[in-house]
Amino acid sequence: MKEQPLKSLPGIPLIVAMIAVFLLSAWVMVLVPTGHAPGWALVPAIAACAIGIFVLAGLYMLEPNQAAVLNLFGRYVGTVKDNGLRWNNPFYGKKKISQRVRNFESGRLKVNELDGSPIEIAAVIVWQVVDASEAVYNVDDYESFVHIQSESALRAMATSYPYDQHEEGQLALRSHASEISQHLKNELAERLADAGVQVIDARISHLAYAPEIAQAMLQRQQANAVIAARTRIVAGAVGMVEMALSELQKSGVVVLDEERKAQMVGNLLTVLCSDRGTQPVVNTGSLY
Numbered sequence: 001m002k003e004q005p006l007k008s009l010p011g012i013p014l015i016v017a018m019i020a021v022f023l024l025s026a027w028v029m030v031l032v033p034t035g036h037a038p039g040w041a042l043v044p045a046i047a048a049c050a051i052g053i054f055v056l057a058g059l060y061m062l063e064p065n066q067a068a069v070l071n072l073f074g075r076y077v078g079t080v081k082d083n084g085l086r087w088n089n090p091f092y093g094k095k096k097i098s099q100r101v102r103n104f105e106s107g108r109l110k111v112n113e114l115d116g117s118p119i120e121i122a123a124v125i126v127w128q129v130v131d132a133s134e135a136v137y138n139v140d141d142y143e144s145f146v147h148i149q150s151e152s153a154l155r156a157m158a159t160s161y162p163y164d165q166h167e168e169g170q171l172a173l174r175s176h177a178s179e180i181s182q183h184l185k186n187e188l189a190e191r192l193a194d195a196g197v198q199v200i201d202a203r204i205s206h207l208a209y210a211p212e213i214a215q216a217m218l219q220r221q222q223a224n225a226v227i228a229a230r231t232r233i234v235a236g237a238v239g240m241v242e243m244a245l246s247e248l249q250k251s252g253v254v255v256l257d258e259e260r261k262a263q264m265v266g267n268l269l270t271v272l273c274s275d276r277g278t279q280p281v282v283n284t285g286s287l288y
Contacts, residue, residue, distance in 0.1 A: 003133045003196075006070060006078025011059045011085030018052045025049045058090035067132040069095040079132050097132040104147065105205055111155050113173065114162045118210035121158050121173070123184060125150045126201040127192070134196030142195050150202075153187040163209065173207055180204060 028045040032038070062068055062083050070077045070092040080086060081099075088094075103126040113119050127146060129135045135142040158173065161180065165172035171179055185202040192199060 001076070001134050001137050003131045004076070004078040006080050006088070008080045008082055008086040008088050011061075011087045014055070014059070014087050015085075018056055021048050021052045025052075054090055055087075058087045058092070059085060060088075060094050060096075061085050062096070065098065065100045067097050067099055067129075069097060069132050069136045071095075076133060076137060095136050097129055097135055099129045099132065101126060101128045101200060103127070104150075106147075106151050106154060108206055109151060109155060109158070110210060111158045113158055114160060115166075117163060118212070119158065119163055119173075120206065120208050120210055121154060121204060122206035123150070123154050124201075124203050124205045125188065125199065127188075128198050128200060129196055130198045131196030134194065139195045142197065145195050146192060146197055149191040150188060153184060153191055157184045157187055163207075173204070177204065 025045040025048045028041050032042045032045075060068060062080065064083050066081075066083075068080045068086075070080065070088060072089070072092055077092060080088065103124060105124050106122050108120045108122045110118060110120055125146070129142065139145045157180070160183075161171055161173050161176075163173050165175045173180055181201075181203045184204070185199050188199040188202055
């Protein structure tokens with residue numbers, strides 16, 4: 001089912017013509033009883049009124065970004081998108097479809113992400129009907145179809161990614177919003193194409209661990225953060241110790257044996273990696 005444009009006639013000139021027909025018919029009906037018009041003129045006057053009423057049944061109005069899908073006894077005829085008061089065959093059935101941009105926020109869904117942890121997720125979907133005939137004839141209720149398929153696509157997408165990034169280059173729901181949104185948009189576009197719907201944007205509006213594991217996941221995140229920070233601190237401290245030993249050896253200020261080097265390395269690492277400020281003990285005697 002593909003949309004077929006259909007021409008329509010402007011309705012205002014038709015209304016003006018029908019008003020003239022009704023006035024003329026009424027004038028004839030008034031003249032016949034008085035004898036100023038022959039009696040047979042009454043028949044065409046009544047017929048003209050009946051035809052005028054039938055013709056007026058073909059009038060309908062379309063607002064901007066609105067389309068009318070027309071059918072003749074169940075057979076699709078075409079789609080009219082001309083704005084204003086329009087006219088087509090009175091026998092045509094007419095179904096008006098809004099083509100304005102719409103959006104909605106899905107309910108908070110509880111799903112298991114890639115690692116199996118339960119999460120809560122919701123998304124905002126921006127969509128628009130681009131093919132009115134497909135929206136009418138390919139699905140029963142296109143609005144309900146959009147809502148149900150959006151939740152289904154959101155569930156499928158959420159199970160394809162972990163909540164947090166555990167490996168370098170891995171896509172995650174929390175850290176790669178743009179990539180995740182594009183995946184969701186593509187998933188929705190594929191599902192809604194048969195309904196004549198175009199997905200303009202799709203973005204996650206709510207993302208969190210399920211309440212029953214939220215505290216445990218928070219502790220894990222804090223532990224990961226502490227480990228990452230400690231790893232960076234230790235790496236920096238080792239580099240500084242190497243630099244200090246290298247500079248001392250290069251300048252020849254003091255010559256340290258292996259035991260004193262080990263002691264100096266331990267002291268420097270303690271100073272650099274400690275959470276609190278260290279309290280040095282000053283040796284006022286000999287070096288040994």
